[in-house]
Amino acid sequence: MGIFAKIKNALKKTKDAIAYRLNKLFTGGVLNDDFYDELEMILLSADIGSETTESILDELKTQIDKKHVKKSAEVRILLKEIMHDILDFELPKEEYPLVILIAGVNGVGKTTTIGKLANNYKKAGKSVTIVAGDTFRAAASDQLTVWADRAGVRIVKQGEGSDAAAVVYDALQSAKSKNTQVTLIDTAGRLHNKVNLMEELKKIDRIIDREFPEAMRLNYIVLDATTGQNALSQVDLFNEAIDIDGIILTKLDGTAKGGVVLGIAGEQEVPVVYVGVGEGIDDLEKFDIDDFVSGIVDAE
Amino acid sequence: MGVFSGLGDKLKHVFSKLTARGKLDEYEIKQAMREIRIALLEADVNFTVVKDFISKISERAKGEEIVKSVTPGQQVVKIVHDELVELMGSKNAKLAVSSKPPTIIMMCGLQGAGKTTMCGKLGALLKKQGKKPLLVACDIYRPAAINQLQVVGKNVGLEVFEKGTQKPAKTAEQAVKHATNNGFDTVIIDTAGRLHINDDLMRELEEVKKVVSPTEILLTVDAMTGQDAVTVATTFNQRLDVTGVILTKLDGDTRGGAALSIKAVTGKPIKFCGVGEKSGDIEVFHPDRMASRILGMGDIVSLVEKAQEAMDEEAIKKMEKRVKDANFTLDDFLVQFESLKKMGGISEVMQMLPGMGGRFKFNEKDIDEKRIEKFKAIICSMTKKEREHPEIVKSSRRRRICAGSGTTIQDVNQLLKQFEQTRDMMKKMKNNKGRLPF
Known part of the structure; x- marks a missing residue:
């Protein structure tokens, strides 16, 4: 049990410890092996993953050489720039009518996110229809109805166990007839390695294309910030199924840093669009790269 | 990133030049440990846990004689595998039963870990074993959470006790009374998902615990959780002294390193796994299978x-x-x-x-x-x-x-x-x- 006790102690004040270590790291002097080891630890602890961490550090070392950087404080700035570059994408300008399909694995916060998105668009003066496409999970549409009421928008739903594709089909007809500007489609949580469930999602995606061709389409995947390297596989397989336009990163109000999106942005070129930072209806923010990067390499 | 190739393949490469027999060479061990480290990190084992694990394994590998019938790579994999099994295994992985019924099981965990679904699965499992469980809805925050538990309960044929959005501790207390009076021998309490750093909500759980003194407090954790698993598990354990862990969503393709991290920091046994969306999709935890999975060796068993x-x-x-x-x-x-x-x-x-x-x-x-x-x-x-x-x-x-x-x-x-x-x-x-x- 020696190993347990040791780790327990090491983690006692994780948050303070990381802050302390960060400050120590970037105010210390020498850029030696210990410096890079420590930096590696910090990146790994943010779920950046060993592969991406390695490539970030390689790039950092190259730039340090090139720019003759000697002070660790300057390294922090360089590091932020590198991470910023990885995450920087140009997002498409939204046009209306707009259909947003929300997908993701179970329990990441899709339904809550839709409530928040609906609220955002409503506040921006858009007409919104929410579609209760999760016909599988018990009481999912009840949950979504509460969010629709809170945001003050329409919801189209059918009974539990009904065909999700049929619900979407009907909802699109209704959204079109009501000239809805923004249609937000909730879907059941599905693990990305379940072929049948991914086929169902593809079908929903095709139906939207077919029934509402005049609308602008955005497909978002919701990722839980506490998720580790599996998020890469999630985005990979969801992207393969329905062409993902962006990521909504939820639960960033905890202690998880969500660093896995760096690997995703680097490898699969899928940008983060929004972040979820709480359970309130206003707790959805546009993704701010600087804030995000700062959360990983700056001490709070 | 490509296909996850098994650790065995990578180690084969490390040891490909090694022909001499005898003890494992220090340089090769170092190379092998690098690969093992990467494998564990890619599997989301917490880096602190990885570090300690590697130093422990290195020590063990140094003295090891190479057995004739296997390659050095296979041998190192076996050492790592055995050590993982030992670390994740537990003798008391069975559910405790209270000597004075009802047995009270309290679920806790972050949002979206799968507590409500797991309540249904656990209830169904116990029912199959001849028990009479009562499900208790204490998630008073998430919209329609009580509803969800009711539907889950109905699907598996179990009664659900709820008192709307009154204080969870009070509901839990009344539920236990209801169970005692009506011949339920097990009470499963569903609680709201909460962040471990939310002091008010953590205190709420402490209150429930104080009022009903649960036989089991089970921390439900998403198997896909990354580095933060240690922080979450440590905090929940410090505040509630949990008795066990349930890993959910293991039917995904995650390597599930969180299992090792959580066991390492809490020392608490992993009791069950959620492996699908149906009420029967619950399994007891197998440390050996989990070890293979974390190492990317597939779940042959x-x-x-x-x-x-x-x-x-x-x-x-x-x-x-x-x-x-x-x-x-x-x-x-x-x-x-x-x-x-x-x-x-x-x-x-x-x-x-x-x-x-x-x-x-x-x-x-x-x-x-x-x-x-x-x-x-x-x-x-x-x-x-x-x-x-x-x-x-x-x-x-x-x-x-x-x-x-x-x-x-x-x-x-x-x-x-x-x-x-x-x-x-x-x-x-x-x-x-x-x-x-x-």
Whole structure:
């Protein structure tokens, strides 16, 4: 049990410890092996993953050489720039009518996110229809109805166990007839390695294309910030199924840093669009790269 | 990133230059440890845990003699595997039962970990074991959470106790009273998902604990959780002194390193796993399988077990005999399809194999389950003689079969070709003394 006790102690004040270590790291002097080891630890602890961490550090070392950087404080700035570059994408300008399909694995916060998105668009003066496409999970549409009421928008739903594709089909007809500007489609949580469930999602995606061709389409995947390297596989397989336009990163109000999106942005070129930072209806923010990067390499 | 290749393959490379026998060489061990470190980090084991684990393993590997029959790579994998099994294993992984009923089980965890679903599964499992569980709805925050538990309860035939959005501690207390008075021997309390750093909500759990003194406090954790698993588990454990852990969503393709991290920081046993969306999809935790999974070696044991479940003994014996006699017919082929379907379809089988990890890039056509349906239709449209001697199926028979099964000539040809390949493979297997070809 020696190993347990040791780790327990090491983690006692994780948050303070990381802050302390960060400050120590970037105010210390020498850029030696210990410096890079420590930096590696910090990146790994943010779920950046060993592969991406390695490539970030390689790039950092190259730039340090090139720019003759000697002070660790300057390294922090360089590091932020590198991470910023990885995450920087140009997002498409939204046009209306707009259909947003929300997908993701179970329990990441899709339904809550839709409530928040609906609220955002409503506040921006858009007409919104929410579609209760999760016909599988018990009481999912009840949950979504509460969010629709809170945001003050329409919801189209059918009974539990009904065909999700049929619900979407009907909802699109209704959204079109009501000239809805923004249609937000909730879907059941599905693990990305379940072929049948991914086929169902593809079908929903095709139906939207077919029934509402005049609308602008955005497909978002919701990722839980506490998720580790599996998020890469999630985005990979969801992207393969329905062409993902962006990521909504939820639960960033905890202690998880969500660093896995760096690997995703680097490898699969899928940008983060929004972040979820709480359970309130206003707790959805546009993704701010600087804030995000700062959360990983700056001490709070 | 590509396909997750097993640690074994990587280590084979590290040791490829090593020919000398004797003790494991220090340099090679260092190289091997690098690979193991990466494997564990990619599996989301917390880096602090990885660091300690590696130093422990290095020590053990240094003194190890290389056994003649295995490669150094295999040997290191075995050391790592054994150590992982030992770290994750526990003697008290069974659910505790209170000497004075009811046994009270309290669930806790972050949002979206799968507590409510797990309440239903656990309840259903206990019911099957002859217990009489009562589900208690104490998630008063998430919209429709009480509703969800009611639906879950109804689906598995269990009573759900709820008192709306009154204080959870009060509801829990009343539920226990209700259970005592009405002959329920187990009470399963669902609580709201909460962040471990939310002091108010954590205090709420402490209150529930104080009021009902649960027999078991089970921390429910998403198996896909990354580095933060240690922070979450440590905090919940510090505040509630949990008695065990439940890992959910293990039917995904995550390597599940969180299991190791959590066990390492809490020392608490992992008791159950959630492995699907149906109420029966709950399993006891197997440290050995988890170890293979974390190392990216696939879940061979589960696969073999599933295969055994899916094919009944008699069919296996029959098939074995037929393979032996090289007498494999289309009827046997049909049996194979059926059992494959029972195992959850090709895709599910594939993702349990080493190196596949849900990222298999198979020819799409090969894993199309609709095609299997087609094949079944074709075989069913054949006469007995044709099934036993597929070589007699020539053009006019082909036309009749495809008309009868509603397929095309190409489909029929494809089936016959695939059958031939399988039969060849079977013959090879026979020469391999019945070992599976993968």
